[in-house]
Amino acid sequence: MIPMKTLIDQLAQYAAYHRDHRNIWTHFIGIPMIVLSVVTLLSRQVLAAPHVGAYVLYITPALLVSAVVSVYYLRLDLRYGLVMAALLGLCCAAADTFALGTSSMLWLGAGVGLFVVGWIIQFVGHYFEGRKPAFVDDLIGLLIGPLFIVAEAGFLLGLRRDVHDAVVARAGAVR
Secondary structure: OOOOOOHHHHHHHHHOOOOOHHHHHHHHHHHHHHHHHHHHHOOOOOOEOOEEOOEEOOEOHHHHHHHHHHHHHHHHOHHHHHHHHHHHHHHHHHHHHHHHHOOHHHHHHHHHHHHHHHHHHHHHHHHHHOOOOHHHOOOOHHHHHHHHHHHHHHHHOOOOHHHHHHHHHHHOOOO
């Protein structure tokens, strides 16, 4: 069995591709758009709809994928994992409401539109960086991207200085 990389390993590897502040800022916009688009596009197919008290819990591919990804984040780090699980839960709730409450054309247009525009914003950031996206060399970068922007937001607020310092020691300072 291959050992799982640590939180610092994953963030530092991803951060090495994201040292230009303009690239990081484009990721603050593009990554949430991409995550919301994927969750939205995976929310239309309801696999089950059990009642939980007065509420209906829509079990969709988005919910299942979000649960699996949340377990991965929790294994990397409990605090970041809880934040990521909460954010994915909010995305699932919003996407379910939108996907199940709108026409197929609006759902598909919004999902695909967010996806395309989010990626365009990402590639603009990588133009500033002068470097290809991290996922080109390691597909796990697609999962680490959302975690990276949550970590970066925390760093901007002065949180998790130990993680920040360890990432900067490996990837270098933001320019």
